[in-house]
Ligand code: SF4
């Protein structure tokens with residue numbers, strides 16, 4: 001008779017201690033940090049012209065547009081942003097050079113209580129964001145230890161996680177899913193796609209963002225964001241984020 | 246069967262000669278770019294109609310066309326007293342991607358299950374026209390993120406063939422290395438999902454943990470967890486350097502051992518094996534006629550694999566075991582995947598061991614199928630992936646693709662006939678189908 005438990009113990013999987021301890025090197029890929037200039041001042045012209053999605057302006061980088069392609073890193077920008085960069089307004093993702101995101105200001109949805117149920121809606125993704133979201137359930141992150149559970153029905157959901165760029169076909173299903181959720185409810189946009197259209201921005205038949213479709217409480221930039229960033233956003237909307245500002 | 250035996254078969258039968266390749270190419274339509282493999286030929290030679298019948302395909306294409314959502318399988322008629330159709334999706338329980346399944350049933354048994362795609366079409370391929378190669382490749386990566394390496398490799402091979410650009414040997418080795426890593430990730434992920442569906446809680450958690458470890462390794466070595474940017478042309482930012490190769494070599498052995506221990510337990514577990522044995526069977530003949538690819542095809546006894554059939558560096562220089570099974574059911578597909586994880590670990594070992602020195606003449610690209618037009622073909626985790634690219638002066642003119650999901654949707658649909666609905670998740674996951682690949 002095989003012993004699953006014995007084997008599991010023997011392999012000794014290390015579950016993340018986040019958010020009690022800061023995210024470790026292994027948990028934070030380079031892409032978790034938004035690119036920015038090392039010091040204040042106008043951004044290098046070479047970096048502006050090399051960006052494939054027009055995320056770099058003369059004075060600021062729009063992290064909501066950035067698809068983390070790393071091209072600008074060869075032209076004077078560095079991965080400088082904080083790992084925990086989830087904001088309440090998409091405009092807050094346009095970071096002035098050198099500036100850090102202000103400490104988490106959004107009032108937590110305290111009424112969500114202790115455990116939260118999460119529903120994933122894909123409105124036109126490449127599948128990587130879907131898999132990063134599902135990733136928070138694996139034993140290395142173990143979202144269940146933080147009282148975060150996936151649910152199969154929007155009727156049982158407190159938080160809607162939206163991945164992908166909204167296609168016309170998904171506008172209605174997304175609205176219906178949102179309306180089916182009981183109040184209080186919260187929506188988190190995961191990745192560049194739902195924030196700005198990401199790499200698909202401008203293609204016909206797509207909405208440029210979730211603007212006007214559902215009210216978004218939290219924006220998580222990245223392409224895709226790492227599981228730790230998704231955890232951070234979930235903890236923030238449930239009012240249990242202990243990270244320091 | 247050993248590798249040399251494969252080599253003895255007449256090469257021209259499998260070669261992607263210009264006229265042969267073009268016969269399979271159509272700019273639109275899911276049945277474009279059919280396989281040209283021997284087994285299919287032999288079935289066709291028996292006098293069976295070239296399936297799918299032309300009129301069915303035409304009707305199906307009309308129905309899909311630009312109007313979306315559309316069927317991913319040609320229409321069929323299942324009628325009977327008391328049957329009803331219920332649509333499952335586009336946001337469906339337990340399937341993380343958006344897509345619909347129309348189920349015809351009279352209760353517990355599924356009479357017909359039709360996948361409906363198009364909900365998440367981002368019109369990526371048309372948007373590539375006029376873009377420089379590197380910018381297009383960046384969008385190809387994001388067509389189906391979990392198989393980005395295979396898509397970029399096929400796309401680049403096609404673009405290089407179209408333009409007659411040579412490629413440094415090392416670049417080709419890097420592509421193979423990235424693809425094998427991602428194959429391991431995808432197979433492990435699929436296995437984890439099947440284990441999850443079978444309520445093997447501890448085992449599936451362990452399998453998902455292993456998949457996460459592979460993602461971290463990819464992130465560490467290539468700077469991106471999904472290998473975006475790892476293979477881009479023209480001074481890609483995310484290079485594999487000596488340190489990366491060392492880190493990879495050190496990390497692979499323990500991961501491979503972990504996988505062995507874990508999946509030995511699964512295949513010893515009667516409850517698990519019983520649950521997937523006989524589930525969603527695909528008959529060999531059906532698979533061949535419909536042009537199934539990848540583990541789906543190999544699970545019904547047809548050992549076709551592009552890595553052996555399409556002569557590209559470095560696969561021509563490596564030893565590659567080609568596992569296949571006979572029964573064509575979910576268990577067979579699982580067994581093929583388990584063995585392929587092993588074989589990919591072995592390939593990675595060989596790649597790292599024999600990493601080519603820098604310099605030397607670049608490898609020649611495959612000859613174009615027409616002036617300015619090339620095909621690129623790789624074995625993606627779920628099977629044969631083909632890109633058809635027209636490019637000139639470093640800019641893309643048009644791109645078409647036939648992905649493994651395009652090819653395998655019909656087989657999933659057929660396998661589900663007469664199944665009970667509770668088989669759905671095992672069946673679906675065992676094919677490794679990705680809506681993002683068909684909704685492009
Ligand atoms: S990393 Fe972001 S900001 Fe830099 S070039 Fe790429 S998309 Fe633009």
Ligand code: SF4
Nearest residue numbers: 126129191193223224
């Ligand atoms: S944000 Fe990036 S990773 Fe996420 S769905 Fe969009 S393209 Fe894919």
